[in-house]
Amino acid sequence: MLDNFNFLLDGFAAAFVFSNLIYGFIGTFLGTLVGVLPGIGPALAIGLLLPITLTVQPTQALIMFAAIYYGAMYGGSTTSILLNTPGESGSVITAVEGNKMARAGRAAAALATAAIGSFVAGTIATLLLAMAAPELAEIALTVQPAGFLALIITAFATVGTLLGSSRIRGILSLAVGLTVGLVGADLQSGSLRLTFGNRAAIDGIETVTVIVALFALGEIFYLASRFNHGPWQVIPIGGRAIMSKSDLKRSWKPWLRGTAIGFPLGVVPAGGSEVPTFLSYAVERKLARGKNREEFGHGAIEGVAGPEAANNANAAGALVPLLALGLPTSATAAVVLVAFQSYSIQPGPLLFMTNPELVWALIASLFIGNTLLLILNLPFIRFWVKLLYIPRPYLYAGIATFALLGAYALNNSIFDLQVALGVGMIGYLFRRFAVPITPMVIGVILGPLAELYYKRALQISQGDHGVLLDGPLTKSLYLFLILLIFLPPIYRRFIGRNRGKTKADS
Amino acid sequence: MNKVSQAGKGELVFAGALFLVSLVVFWDTSGLVLPTNNTVISPRTFPYAVATLLMLASLGIAWEVFRGRAAIPEGAGADSTFQRADFKTMLIILIGIGLHTFLLERTGYIIAATISFWSVAYAFGAKRIVRVGLIAFVFSALVFFSFTNLLDIQLPEWFIERAISKVGS
Amino acid sequence: MSLKKTLIAAAVALTSSALVISGTTSASAAKVPSAKAKAGDECGRAGMVAKARGAEGLDLRCITMAYGTASGQLRWGYPDLKPLKNLDWVVPANPGGYSQTSTAISESLKKEGLLTTYSSTFKPGAGGTTGLAFFQEIKAKPESVLITGLAMAGGIPSNKSPLKLQASTPVAKVMREYQALAVPVTSKYKTLSAFLADWKANPKLAISGGSLGSTDHQFIGLLAKAAGIDPKAMNFVVHSGGPEVLVSILSGATIAGTSGSAEFQAQLVAGKIRVLAVSSAKRLPGYNARTLKEQGVDLVYGNWRGVMATADLSEADRLNMVKVFDTMRGTDTWKGYLKQYNWDDEWAAGKAFGSFLTIQLPLVAGVIKDLGLGG
Structure with a gap:
């Protein structure tokens, strides 16, 4: 424990070099810049900015990443509040209450509670990450392939069945993702699957390409297909981004509760930020009393403060399994993983042993990025809002240009562009038929890993399937899964009702 | 059985296409060349499982549609009546990005990106063709x-890129 | 008086230690006589000639270095050498071992004034054959070079690729990295023979290593054969590389694992793993493990990496590039990289690299076939 603290101090020392702070600043700027653009969530923002970090030194790139990570999330909440176009599922709830607040002339307070709440949650969650990840890495060293498989199956089950309008659509999305993940040479046997004689397909389909195409191109196709030619309405911010005393009083408890909900749900593979933000919203709504309660659905500050904190804490929580197990459990984590790998850093139990200075520099950078964000962005909120006035044709054309560039520049491969076009069409169809996107992303990322661990476990046991249930971890995870199957009726009773209501309200 | 709405028909086609994809996965997997070395689990096992899941899920969607629970498109309220998608706008973008993919390694980045930028901007309502083209190029x-x-x-790069960098330096 | 004594004693101690220090530094760069000269070594007098000591039997001449870290010093070298302007690397993989080597080469060349700029194109896939195919289509670009190695030598037959590595121009084999076979320190196997005996009784013991057909796989296959086990029957569990292999053996999922010796160094020093054997001919310095040969297994095997130039390179350009690489070998910067990465200084320049490939490639293809791949 004391060791970790010293390591963290070293990490701060590494990150606090002036040139590194500059990278942190650039990251914050770029992250917010891209995150503010409508329709762009953190995963896509990092995906689009990936080419930029490819040429920077590892430590500086990590610092830039941490800053981009938080910057993009902050930018996303701004857009949700002022424009009601959440860039990713975690900001949906922010859009609901935040946009109502903005319409009622309280945009400034909504933006402030989102920013400060994100900062509070981010700081606490990063602290928890600093404490939990090394311990978990220690434990993770004892996890065998069967345990990894159980973790992945848990992630499949949670994202496949908890997200979206219906279970069957979630499962369909997952299945499509798994199919995309099949393409290429099988690691264990070298057999070529679904390549149809295309040499470029042998290495499989690049995760970042899928994410960029699904989120950016899919969204553009979809918007084009139902485009109304009028300009959109940006709600002006009245006054500075500042909160009144009563706002603060109403916000701080939701911040803490949001953090408490968001972080653990990020650590367990529950597939992204949708569940924790909805949960936090439901909790705040339940706990609100009197007049505040009546404000729910019409712009209650608790409904922004809680979910925003939950969203940020969740994002930091997702870094725990990523760093300690090498297991990305959300789209954002998957992009971060790709970024790590481009520096030949392999997250996993050994990372803390082999590259402690890098991990701790990253964790320290998360703190710094988070703080820079608050310092730099609260006063400059007006500047970011200006971005929302970019004419839509140029905005979308710009997003498309960077998406295509990102898809190509990763491997300098035309095949990746063809994939992007195809996956973009899938993204369109999914939006059209209300199929959730996240399960597909999780399927693409974790599908090949699931097969890998399944085969590895059985290769080691020489075909004895009993090995899949070995150990307390696998048993408890599968028990959790069985509960999950019986839990949804209860889940629907408490949360589904609220969710239905917010949908109707919006 | 309920009457399938216009939107529902589209969704049936979607489910049908995915069903076909699952058949393709089955077909491709059955034709895999198996390795001669010692592997316990065949490389066919997992694809078969995935194809089965995809097949069942696409059948499930079809079943939902027949029961009158067609999807509500993202962003549209439950009460909004179904509008025909504006395929013309979408087609312009598709062609633009298709050209980008085709031209990128033939005529260099700038031409390819100018075309895709132009097509997206045009599709989203920027109608002053020459001005948009100029902005796209710059x-x-x-x-x-x-x-x-x-x-x-x-x-x-192609001659344009080289020419500009010559002028620049 | 006593103070004076102390001062004298201190002065003696200082001078003698200074002598020792200067002695050790000059020892590492001692003047090398013409009979033992290699390019880049120090030499005594300008104009001396070392007959046929250079690459491809060329003469070396004692010259004053005009650039690099040895600038101004007398070194064995090629007077007519022209430093390279640019190198365009084709790396047949994602960033990793190959690019580590190409970067070490480029940085050494740059620091020693033998190269001005370099860039890399990554073409991963299909055991390196994607990158090889890409490289062999390049025409009329003398600055294009390919970083290759044992993994590609195995990748060609296991992917049934019709490409021939020798169709390109060999420049130099620059290093070798030997394999280590490791078990966790808690393992019941204290010696190689105990492990081999158990393995022979039960060929299905799970052994972890890199990807299919990789150096790791080839090595374990050869080890199996040497121990009297059919390589097709063994239980080789593939992983993405050294770090994953370590996790696999530390978690107890696999009984033993193999990787390049450097991958295990940190955990070996930390006392978490035991290395049963290394595949080098002699023990590796600073590496607490015995060789296979010492333990009665006649096997020396390790990953090598080298550089190829395009097929249409002119003879003059080829010879110059060979000279540039050969000069780099003796420089302090390159030696620093060898030490840093635990690489063995196994060098073959120009035609010598070509002859090495002529023997090596069929041998590797045979190993791949024994493993049941590419058939």
Whole structure:
């Protein structure tokens, strides 16, 4: 424990070099810049900015990443509040209450509670990450392939069945993702699957390409297909981004509760930020009393403060399994993983042993990025809002240009562009038929890993399937899964009702 | 059985297409060349499982549609009546991005990116063709030079890129 | 008086230690006589000639270095050498071992004034054959070079690729990295023979290593054969590389694992793993493990990496490039990289690299076939 603290101090020392702070600043700027653009969530923002970090030194790139990570999330909440176009599922709830607040002339307070709440949650969650990840890495060293498989199956089950309008659509999305993940040479046997004689397909389909195409191109196709030619309405911010005393009083408890909900749900593979933000919203709504309660659905500050904190804490929580197990459990984590790998850093139990200075520099950078964000962005909120006035044709054309560039520049491969076009069409169809996107992303990322661990476990046991249930971890995870199957009726009773209501309200 | 709505028909086609994909996965997997070395689990096992899941899920969607629970498109309220999708706008973008993919390594980055930028901007309502084209060209050139010079990222070049960098230096 | 004594004693101690220090530094760069000269070594007098000591039987001449870290010093070298302007690397993989080597080469060349700029194109896939195919289509670009190695030598037959590595121009084999076979320190196997005996009784013991057909796989296959086990029957569990292999053996999922010796160094020093054997001919310095040969297994095997130029390179350009690489070998910067990465200084320049390939490639293809791949 004391060791970790010293390591963290070293990490701060590494990150606090002036040139590194500059990278942190650039990251914050770029992250917010891209995150503010409508329709762009953190995963896509990092995906689009990936080419930029490819040429920077590892430590500086990590610092830039941490800053981009938080910057993009902050930018996303701004857009949700002022424009009601959440860039990713975690900001949906922010859009609901935040946009109502903005319409009622309280945009400034909504933006402030989102920013400060994100900062509070981010700081606490990063602290928890600093404490939990090394311990978990220690434990993770004892996890065998069967345990990894159980973790992945848990992630499949949670994202496949908890997200979206219906279970069957979630499962369909997952299945499509798994199919995309099949393409290429099988690691264990070298057999070529679904390549149809295309040499470029042998290495499989690049995760970042899928994410960029699904989120950016899919969204553009979809918007084009139902485009109304009028300009959109940006709600002006009245006054500075500042909160009144009563706002603060109403916000701080939701911040803490949001953090408490968001972080653990990020650590367990529950597939992204949708569940924790909805949960936090439901909790705040339940706990609100009197007049505040009546404000729910019409712009209650608790409904922004809680979910925003939950969203940020969740994002930091997702870094725990990523760093300690090498297991990305959300789209954002998957992009971060790709970024790590481009520096030949392999997250996993050994990372803390082999590259402690890098991990701790990253964790320290998360703190710094988070703080820079608050310092730099609260006063400059007006500047970011200006971005929302970019004419839509140029905005979308710009997003498309960077998406295509990102898809190509990763491997300098035309095949990746063809994939992007195809996956973009899938993204369109999914939006059209209300199929959730996240399960597909999780399927693409974790599908090949699931097969890998399944085969590895059985290769080691020489075909004895009993090995899949070995150990307390696998048993408890599968028990959790069985509960999950019986839990949804209860889940629907408490949360589904609220969710239905917010949908109707919006 | 309920009458399937217009939107529902589209969704049935969607489910049908995915059903076909699952058949393709089955077919492709059955034709896999198996390795001769010692592998316990065949490379066919997992694809078969995935194909089965995809097949069942697409059948499930079809079942939902027949029961009158067709999807509500993202962003549209439950009460909004179904509108025909504007395929013309979408087609312009598709062609633009298709051309980008086709031309990128043939005529260099700037031309390819100018075309895709132009097509997206045009589709989203920027109708002053020449002005949009000019903006697209300048933007693409800016992106090209900032990525290749500042970030050391290689992008395909043709005579335009070389000509501009000659003038610049 | 006593103070004076102390001062004298201190002065003696200082001078003698200074002598020792200067002695050790000059020892590492001692003047090398013409009979033992290699390019880049120090030499005594300008104009001396070392007959046929250079690459491809060329003469070396004692010259004053005009650039690099040895600038101004007398070194064995090629007077007519022209430093390279640019190198365009084709790396047949994602960033990793190959690019580590190409970067070490480029940085050494740059620091020693033998190269001005370099860039890399990554073409991963299909055991390196994607990158090889890409490289062999390049025409009329004398600055294009390919970083290759044992993984590609195995990748060609296991992917049934019709490409021939020798169709390109060999420049130099620059290093070798030997394999280590490791078990966790808690393992019941204290010696190689105990492990081999158990393995022979039960060929299905799970052994972890890199990807299919990789150096790791080839090595375990050869080890199996040497121990009297059919390589097709063994239980080789593939992983993405050294770090994953370590996790696999530390978690107890696999009984033993193999990787390049450097991958295990940190955990070996930390006392978490035991290395049963290394595949080198002699023990590796600073590496607490015995060789296979010492333990009665006649096997020396390790990953090598080298550089190829395009097929249409002119003879003059080829010879110059060979000279540039050969000069780099003796420089302090390159030696620093060898030490840093635990690489063995196994060098073959120009035609010598070509002859090495002629023997090596069929041998590797045979190993791949024994493993049941590419058939």
